[in-house]
Amino acid sequence: MKKIINTPEAFVDEMIEGILLAHPDQLRTPGDDPRVLVRADAGAPGRVGIVTGGGSGHLPLFKGYVGTGLCSGVAIGNVFSSPSSQQVFEATQAVDGGAGVLYLYGNYGGDVFNFDLAADLSELEDITTRTVVGRDDVASQPKERKADRRGVAGIFFAYKAAGAAAERGDDLDTVAAIAEDVVEHTATMGIGLSPTILPTTAQPSFTLEDGEMEIGIGIHGEPGIHRGMLETADQIADRIVGALVADLELTAGARVAVLVNGMGATPLEELYVLFRRVHQVLSGLEVTIARSYVGEYATSLEMAGASISLLALDDARLALLAAPARSPFFEEV
C-alpha cells in the first residue's frame, strides 16, 4: 500500500483540514466537528438548503459540490462509510434559512439510515426536510427495480440542477421535485480496471485478474454485470452507451448531457478517448449532446476505471445545468 498519508486513522481528518486551509473563503465548519462543512454563506434567509454527504474517498464527491449554485452543506464519514445522523443534523441546522432543507445523496443503506434519522431530529426542531436519493447506476439493479439502484457519478447532475433552483429562490417542494426529475432521467454505468487499497485495512476494494475489466462495477468495488478481458475504448463505450440509451429510452431527436468520469487513476487522456466514441455513437443515433463534462467527478481513491453518465434533457433541465456555479472543485459561469 503506497499512499501519501501520515496514518490511516488520521487520513480523513487531515484531508478535511487541508481542504479548509485551501478554501477558507468558500467553506467553513459551523460547529466543532470538522466533518461537517457548509458553504461560507450557508443559512441565508429564505433560501432552500441542500445537504449531501457520504463516505470519504470519492473526491470531489461530496465536499467538492458545496458552493454557490450547488449544495449548501455536507456531512462526511470515514472512507466508504456513512456520516452519523448527528453530523447530518448539524449540517441541516447550519444551512436552514427557514425555507427547509433537501437531503440529496446516493442510495446506500448506511446513508439512508442516517439521513432519515437526521430528518426526524430536524422535524423536532421544526426544520422541514425532503429527501431525494441518487440511484443512477443501471448495472446495480434492472429497470423494474430502479428505485433500489445505487447512486454514482450521475448525482452531479442533480446537484447542479437542484443547486441552481435553490439559488434562484425556488421553494423546497420545487427544488425537491427538480432533483427527483433529474435523478429519474439520469443513467450511469462504470468500468473497473484496478482497485483502490483501503487505507485502514490495506485490502483491495475488489480483485481482477491481469488483463481483466469489470463492467458495471460500483464506486466501492461492488460487483458489476460483466467480467472479461479488457476491451478497446470503443467497445467499452459501445457497451455502456447502448445500455444507457436503452434504459433512458432515448430516440432520435433527444438531447442529453454527458459526463465521462474518471474513478481516480485513469488518465484524462483516456477519458477523452472514451468521450470521442460516446459522441460518435450518440451522433449516429441522432441524439444531441447539449452539455459535456469530462474529468474526475466521483472517484474511488486510486481506483482505475471510468463511468459514463447520461442525463436526458428538456429545456428546464438544460437551463438549470447551464446556470452559474462555484465551489472549490467546480466553477462554471
Added chain:
Amino acid sequence: MKKIINTPEAFVDEMIEGILLAHPDQLRTPGDDPRVLVRADAGAPGRVGIVTGGGSGHLPLFKGYVGTGLCSGVAIGNVFSSPSSQQVFEATQAVDGGAGVLYLYGNYGGDVFNFDLAADLSELEDITTRTVVGRDDVASQPKERKADRRGVAGIFFAYKAAGAAAERGDDLDTVAAIAEDVVEHTATMGIGLSPTILPTTAQPSFTLEDGEMEIGIGIHGEPGIHRGMLETADQIADRIVGALVADLELTAGARVAVLVNGMGATPLEELYVLFRRVHQVLSGLEVTIARSYVGEYATSLEMAGASISLLALDDARLALLAAPARSPFFEEV
C-alpha cells in the same frame, strides 16, 4: 498494461478528437493538423499570442491551458515527445494578431530545438517571437545551474501571469518579461510512487521497489535526488518545502502561491493531506499563502506521485494570478 484506449498508435489523435468534440466553443484547429489547437478567438488584432506545447500524456498540460487569460495556442507531440517545428509554426501563425508571439514551454531538448526552429520560420514571415522556458524543477539541477533545470508543474503560474498580461493588452516584451519574472521566482519538487506504462512500448517510465519512493522525480520519470522507503506525508512535505524555501530564499513576511499537483493516479484526498502540511510549515516560517491550487495540473498519465510548487509573490505577480481565466480545464473568475 491496462488502458482504456483503442490502439497505442491512435491514442493521441483520438484523445485530441475527444477534446475538440467536448469543447467546440473554446478550441479549434486552425488548419488540417489536429495536433495544433488554438483558442476560439485566436489571432485577435493587437493581442500578444502565447504558444505552448510539448509531448502528450500530461493533461491538463498543455492543451488544458489554452483559453481566455491563458495561452492562445498549443502544438502537441506524441506521448512524451516534442511537437514538430512545423506544428509550432502553424500555431504561431494562427495566434499572431500583429503584436507578436511568446513561446512559453518547458525546458526539454526536443521542445527547445523545435520551438527555436519555429521562431526562425516565424521571423521569415515577419512574426516577432520571444521565448521563455519553464525551468522550475529544483531537483533537476543545483541552483548554480538554474538555467538548465527542467520545466514541470510550476509553468502553470507562468501561463496564468503571462496570459493575464496578454489579455489586458501588454506588449510582447512586457508579456515575455512577466513570464520570465514568474519562472525566475517559481520552484517545484516532485515525488514518485509508481510509474506510468508508456502506451507504445508497454514499458514503465521508471522502476521502484515495493514500498519505495523517489524524491525529485521528473514528469517523464527522470531520476530524482533521493530514493528510499516511502515516508509519511508530513515528512515528504517537510523535505520538499524545505528545499523550495531555501531555493527561493523565502524569509518571514514573504507571500507565496502554492500548487500541490497530482501526477495522475494520486487521489485528491492525499494532495490535501500534503497541502495541510505545506500550510503548517509555511505558517511556522511566517510565510503567507496568498493563492492555493490543489489538483491535477501537470500529470504523467497514470503515474502515482505529486509535486509541490511555490511562487514567491509581489503585488504585481499576485494581481496577475488573480485575474480571470477560462479554459476547458481551468476556470476562475
